[in-house]
Amino acid sequence: MNAPLLQIDDLRVSVAGTAVLHGVSLTVRAGEVHAIMGPNGSGKSTLAHVLAGRPGYTITGGAVRFDGTDLLAMAPEERARAGLFLGFQYPVEIAGVNNAYLLKAALNARRRQRGEAEIDAFDFLNMVRAKMRVMQIDEALLTRGVNEGFSGGEKKRNEILQMLVLEPRLAVLDETDSGLDIDALKVVGRGINTLRSPDRAVALVTHYQRLLDHVVPDQVHVLARGRIVRSGDRELALELERRGYDWLLEAAAAVA
Amino acid sequence: MSGNTELSALFDRGYEHGFVTDIESDTIAAGLDESVVRLISARKREPKFLLDWRLRAFAHWRQMREPHWAHLHYPPIDYQAISYFSAPKPRGDAPKSLADVDPKLLETYAKLGVPLHERARLAGVAVDAVFDSVSVATTFKSRLAEAGVVFCPFSEAVHSHPELLEQYLGSVVPYTDNFYATLNCAVFSDGSFVYVPPGVRCPMELSTYFRINAANTGQFERTLIIADAGSHVSYLEGCTAPMRDENQLHAAVVELVALDDAQIKYSTVQNWYPGDAEGRGGIFNFVTKRGECRGRNSRISWTQVETGSAITWKYPGCVLRGENSVGEFYSVATANNHQQADTGTKMIHIGANSRSTIVSKGISAGHGQNTYRGLVKIMPSAHGARNFTRCDSLLLGSQCGAHTFPYLESRNALATVEHEASTSRISEDQLFYCQQRGLGPEDAVNMIVSGFCREVFKELPMEFAVEAQNLLAVTLEGAVG
Numbered sequence: 001m002n003a004p005l006l007q008i009d010d011l012r013v014s015v016a017g018t019a020v021l022h023g024v025s026l027t028v029r030a031g032e033v034h035a036i037m038g039p040n041g042s043g044k045s046t047l048a049h050v051l052a053g054r055p056g057y058t059i060t061g062g063a064v065r066f067d068g069t070d071l072l073a074m075a076p077e078e079r080a081r082a083g084l085f086l087g088f089q090y091p092v093e094i095a096g097v098n099n100a101y102l103l104k105a106a107l108n109a110r111r112r113q114r115g116e117a118e119i120d121a122f123d124f125l126n127m128v129r130a131k132m133r134v135m136q137i138d139e140a141l142l143t144r145g146v147n148e149g150f151s152g153g154e155k156k157r158n159e160i161l162q163m164l165v166l167e168p169r170l171a172v173l174d175e176t177d178s179g180l181d182i183d184a185l186k187v188v189g190r191g192i193n194t195l196r197s198p199d200r201a202v203a204l205v206t207h208y209q210r211l212l213d214h215v216v217p218d219q220v221h222v223l224a225r226g227r228i229v230r231s232g233d234r235e236l237a238l239e240l241e242r243r244g245y246d247w248l249l250e251a252a253a254a255v256a
Numbered sequence: 257m258s259g260n261t262e263l264s265a266l267f268d269r270g271y272e273h274g275f276v277t278d279i280e281s282d283t284i285a286a287g288l289d290e291s292v293v294r295l296i297s298a299r300k301r302e303p304k305f306l307l308d309w310r311l312r313a314f315a316h317w318r319q320m321r322e323p324h325w326a327h328l329h330y331p332p333i334d335y336q337a338i339s340y341f342s343a344p345k346p347r348g349d350a351p352k353s354l355a356d357v358d359p360k361l362l363e364t365y366a367k368l369g370v371p372l373h374e375r376a377r378l379a380g381v382a383v384d385a386v387f388d389s390v391s392v393a394t395t396f397k398s399r400l401a402e403a404g405v406v407f408c409p410f411s412e413a414v415h416s417h418p419e420l421l422e423q424y425l426g427s428v429v430p431y432t433d434n435f436y437a438t439l440n441c442a443v444f445s446d447g448s449f450v451y452v453p454p455g456v457r458c459p460m461e462l463s464t465y466f467r468i469n470a471a472n473t474g475q476f477e478r479t480l481i482i483a484d485a486g487s488h489v490s491y492l493e494g495c496t497a498p499m500r501d502e503n504q505l506h507a508a509v510v511e512l513v514a515l516d517d518a519q520i521k522y523s524t525v526q527n528w529y530p531g532d533a534e535g536r537g538g539i540f541n542f543v544t545k546r547g548e549c550r551g552r553n554s555r556i557s558w559t560q561v562e563t564g565s566a567i568t569w570k571y572p573g574c575v576l577r578g579e580n581s582v583g584e585f586y587s588v589a590t591a592n593n594h595q596q597a598d599t600g601t602k603m604i605h606i607g608a609n610s611r612s613t614i615v616s617k618g619i620s621a622g623h624g625q626n627t628y629r630g631l632v633k634i635m636p637s638a639h640g641a642r643n644f645t646r647c648d649s650l651l652l653g654s655q656c657g658a659h660t661f662p663y664l665e666s667r668n669a670l671a672t673v674e675h676e677a678s679t680s681r682i683s684e685d686q687l688f689y690c691q692q693r694g695l696g697p698e699d700a701v702n703m704i705v706s707g708f709c710r711e712v713f714k715e716l717p718m719e720f721a722v723e724a725q726n727l728l729a730v731t732l733e734g735a736v737g
């Protein structure tokens with residue numbers, strides 16, 4: 001078995017004085033795909049944001065190690081350069097900043113971290129174009145402002161494109177499937193599968209199991225009221241699809 | 257946001273051009289009366305018409321009061337405490353070539369990155385460098401002369417082209433125009449003069465670097481650019497001043513005249529010393545810039561990047577007299593720390609089918625106060641005139657301010673005027689998004705601000721667009737909170 005790529009131990013987080021995560025523990029190894037599911041307000045997005053280092057959250061306990069180092073001590077950009085990628089649920093628009101420019105700056109930040117030279121502009125363009133074809137993204141979006149005037153589906157596909165270009169060690173995808181139609185879901189699923197490899201891992205944060213038809217997870221966890229209340233394999237996701245979350249919430253409440 | 261303290265700590269690389277060049281200056285004692293005006297004129301051996309004009313301006317100025325309608329706050333200026341003339345002392349005679357120029361002066365220009373010598377040729381830039389009040393080095397005059405373009409210090413044009421001066425000087429900004437412009441008319445020391453003959457496309461970008469060096473010296477330069485019928489010229493001015501605790505006054509006048517089918521593109525990168533983080537020192541920049549599209553189908557385009565000065569008061573405008581004439585104003589103005597900027601434009605539509613475009617991008621940070629003030633005036637004769645205005649403000653931090661005062665006077669029912677405005681902040685979401693993609697907070701801010709300014713930067717000549725972007729990055733370094 002591979003060494004853990006991400007190890008979360010009893011992570012406790014509060015937002016503006018209110019506890020949101022009450023001791024989450026999770027181990028993700030290279031090569032694995034984990035699905036983190038749960039009802040609205042369960043703390044899924046909080047977990048994703050805390051891993052990426054978004055400001056506004058207070059860590060009240062626990063530890064997170066990424067590839068053996070203390071993740072919580074790192075600045076957001078250091079985490080990114082070390083190979084942690086967050087696919088945003090609501091990708092933000094940045095007017096006037098060329099999409100390709102941000103992508104190239106991001107890639108070069110990652111390359112510098114690895115001691116590599118900046119990528120040649122020509123090579124960059126060829127590489128990005130190839131990946132745009134995988135994601136079925138119109139080339140014109142490259143020269144548009146970042147997410148500026150993109151449709152909901154274009155924004156999500158653009159997130160996955162960025163992931164494919166940056167080739168992170170761990171991709172945390174926060175509800176990337178929300179708001180996608182069936183065809184777009186297939187494209188996004190294909191993009192994620194492209195990244196799968198023995199030395200990378202993916203954590204899919206999702207509300208529904210439909211993305212898991214395209215990206216088959218190794219493990220499924222249910223996060224409810226700030227705790228992981230159940231872990232299992234693909235079958236668990238299918239059971240949730242049939243039964244909803246209530247039976248798990250009741251069970252969790254009984255334990256608490 | 258927890259990153260704030262770190263961001264603040266990154267703040268302030270400081271003003272990179274704050275060095276003082278130690279050369280002997282030939283300075284008139286502080287104070288202003290008619291004898292000073294006569295002395296300046298005599299030093300420059302000016303013809304009588306010019307002295308008379310200065311004296312009329314001075315007499316008029318004495319009747320005027322300093323204006324206080326702008327959204328600016330500053331201590332009273334003592335006009336008697338300023339020296340109105342300062343020239344680097346020539347070693348022996350006036351410099352005949354670069355070899356004759358004080359090496360320290362050349363060093364100063366090197367620090368500023370002014371391209372003299374071969375660098376200038378490579379960059380395709382001709383530089384008329386104004387050091388305090390006297391032009392000390394003019395390059396590429398001969399290549400321009402081949403094309404028939406006159407590009408020389410103002411004081412030289414007084415002798416070489418007096419007939420053009422007499423015809424055009426004060427024809428766009430009359431000596432009665434406003435307090436600061438009138439003062440300039442009386443005491444202006446030097447500046448640049450450009451004449452582009454009919455049908456000539458100026459073979460290179462023209463550029464002047466202004467720099468205030470001597471302490472307590474007001475700088476009152478004057479620029480006059482005449483584009484004759486069917487000609488075309490692009491001009492860039494860059495400004496820097498050394499760091500001093502006291503405030504210094506800068507009151508320049510720029511006049512542009514475009515005749516039939518002529519085009520003038522005037523770009524400014526203004527980086528005067530803005531004062532320190534507590535608001536001590538810095539340049540008071542009260543400038544009058546106006547162009548007149550005198551001929552049919554003429555076009556004048558102002559592009560400005562204003563990052564410096566403690567106080568900025570300037571409204572580069574266009575008088576659109578010619579039929580089908582076009583006026584444009586593209587501006588990026590920043591106010592960081594305690595800087596105050598009150599800037600915008602005036603578009604006066606007189607000719608039929610005249611068109612104007614105004615794009616203003618204001619960035620406020622620290623305690624900075626940034627005001628857009630613009631006038632669009634459509635005269636009864638301007639049938640079919642069109643104006644489009646867009647003012648966007650970007651706030652970095654919670655203690656700065658952005659203000660917009662658009663004035664519109666339309667006296668022609670057939671004119672079309674559009675105005676759009678927005679105010680926004682760099683959101684934490686944008687910042688975090690960029691950081692999550694591996695960019696440091698500073699790079700992220702720079703990238704977002706550059707994106708905000710992109711429409712204006714793309715109007716700058718290529719080689720200066722990069723400089724403007726770098727300058728903005730230095731000015732706003734870490735200014736997020």
